[in-house]
Amino acid sequence: GQPEVLQEGKAKILIDKKNIFYNPVQEFNRDLSVAVLTQFSKDWTDKMNNDPKIVEKRGLRVLEALSATGLRSIRYAKEVPGIDEIVANDISVSAVEAIKKNVVFNQVDSIVKPHANDATMVMYENRRNKFDVIDLDPYGCPSIFLDGAVQSIKDNGLLLVTATDMAVLAGNSPETCYVKYGAVSLKSKSCHEMALRILLQHIASHAGRYGKVITPLLSVSADFYIRVFVKIHTSQKSCKQNTSNLGMVYQYKHCEFCKYKHQMGGPLWTGKLHDKDFIHKILKNIESEEENNIQSLGTIRRIHGMLYVIEEELEVPLYYQLDQLTSTIRGNVPPMTTFRSAIFNAGYQISYSHANKYSIKTNAPNTVIWDIIRAW
Numbered sequence: 001g002q003p004e005v006l007q008e009g010k011a012k013i014l015i016d017k018k019n020i021f022y023n024p025v026q027e028f029n030r031d032l033s034v035a036v037l038t039q040f041s042k043d044w045t046d047k048m049n050n051d052p053k054i055v056e057k058r059g060l061r062v063l064e065a066l067s068a069t070g071l072r073s074i075r076y077a078k079e080v081p082g083i084d085e086i087v088a089n090d091i092s093v094s095a096v097e098a099i100k101k102n103v104v105f106n107q108v109d110s111i112v113k114p115h116a117n118d119a120t121m122v123m124y125e126n127r128r129n130k131f132d133v134i135d136l137d138p139y140g141c142p143s144i145f146l147d148g149a150v151q152s153i154k155d156n157g158l159l160l161v162t163a164t165d166m167a168v169l170a171g172n173s174p175e176t177c178y179v180k181y182g183a184v185s186l187k188s189k190s191c192h193e194m195a196l197r198i199l200l201q202h203i204a205s206h207a208g209r210y211g212k213v214i215t216p217l218l219s220v221s222a223d224f225y226i227r228v229f230v231k232i233h234t235s236q237k238s239c240k241q242n243t244s245n246l247g248m249v250y251q252y253k254h255c256e257f258c259k260y261k262h263q264m265g266g267p268l269w270t271g272k273l274h275d276k277d278f279i280h281k282i283l284k285n286i287e288s289e290e291e292n293n294i295q296s297l298g299t300i301r302r303i304h305g306m307l308y309v310i311e312e313e314l315e316v317p318l319y320y321q322l323d324q325l326t327s328t329i330r331g332n333v334p335p336m337t338t339f340r341s342a343i344f345n346a347g348y349q350i351s352y353s354h355a356n357k358y359s360i361k362t363n364a365p366n367t368v369i370w371d372i373i374r375a376w
């Protein structure tokens with residue numbers, strides 16, 4: 001029959017019944033990526049315009065390695081300024097047929113180039129003609145694409161990576177997590193942040209093999225997936241410091257003072273999850289869009305809310321959950337506000353994590369936390 005037309009952001013996508021590639025749940029992922037890429041592109045353009053050594057001014061060259069309908073690439077072409085070319089690739093012949101139709105339908109054929117190949121091949125073939133931006137949005141685990149990605153991205157380029165195999169990353173199968181990500185996951189209240197740190201550790205280890213390091217701009221846990229946005233650049237010196245950005249987690253099943261054995265997880269990325277200045281700039285863009293009523297992002301309110309929490313997140317790894325602390329000593333749960341001011345009055349910082357609405361992130365040592373809980 002006639003294909004249905006679906007609008008998301010500024011893109012219109014033809015959906016026919018045979019075509020199962022459109023996933024509406026990922027609208028937030030695409031909106032957020034548009035917001036991040038917009039700011040990345042602004043910074044990139046500013047840097048280029050202010051550098052007299054760069055004579056040939058040009059826009060970004062982007063690879064969407066696993067593109068399905070082409071929706072994401074079309075949205076980047078229409079919504080993000082400063083892009084010259086987007087290669088929209090998929091291994092599936094029917095997906096690439098869909099990409100071709102959608103690209104013409106949206107009149108972005110001068111920017112978006114449909115391409116049919118294995119994503120790894122596209123990246124290896126472009127090692128001498130690198131991309132400024134690579135977006136990896138696979139079903140499940142992105143591991144097999146990372147070696148190609150870190151090799152075919154330009155210095156100071158942006159890598160965007162989704163992982164949807166949350167059961168593996170969140171501790172349901174630690175052995176599989178080790179096989180896929182080179183780190184053991186743990187079941188824990190802070191498993192979502194642990195998942196982010198496992199993925200970042202994994203990307204950093206791939207980058208390190210080529211003398212490159214990562215700088216996370218934003219790391220997000222949402223719905224049933226995680227998404228990280230990292231800048232990559234070459235620095236042999238910083239690579240050597242990579243081990244200082246890694247750590248192991250020792251988790252006691254009960255409390256430290258019990259005689260139970262602990263479990264060990266990791267290695268995890270213990271460096272920063274976000275670049276707060278960068279996030280602040282995205283928040284400013286969003287606020288000005290909201291004020292001027294020119295919002296093209298369907299999930300702008302959710303993005304605003306999440307980035308607002310992230311901007312306040314303490315840069316200390318992982319978090320507690322209040323009920324977990326009190327159930328360990330079988331005590332009553334103090335109100336969150338009471339607990340927060342106790343930490344604060346003891347001279348430490350405390351914040352939420354965007355990954356868990358009951359979370360307590362703090363730089364207070366364990367002993368201080370247990371003292372407060374026991375005293376309640």
Ligand code: SAM
Nearest residue numbers: 066067068072090091092095118119137138139
């Ligand atoms: N990025 C898309 C979006 O936002 O709408 C969704 C991508 S979908 C989750 C994953 C796609 O990866 C599928 O279309 C699948 O055909 C494709 N794919 C799987 N393995 C691939 C490979 N090795 N190379 C290229 N594409 C692949």
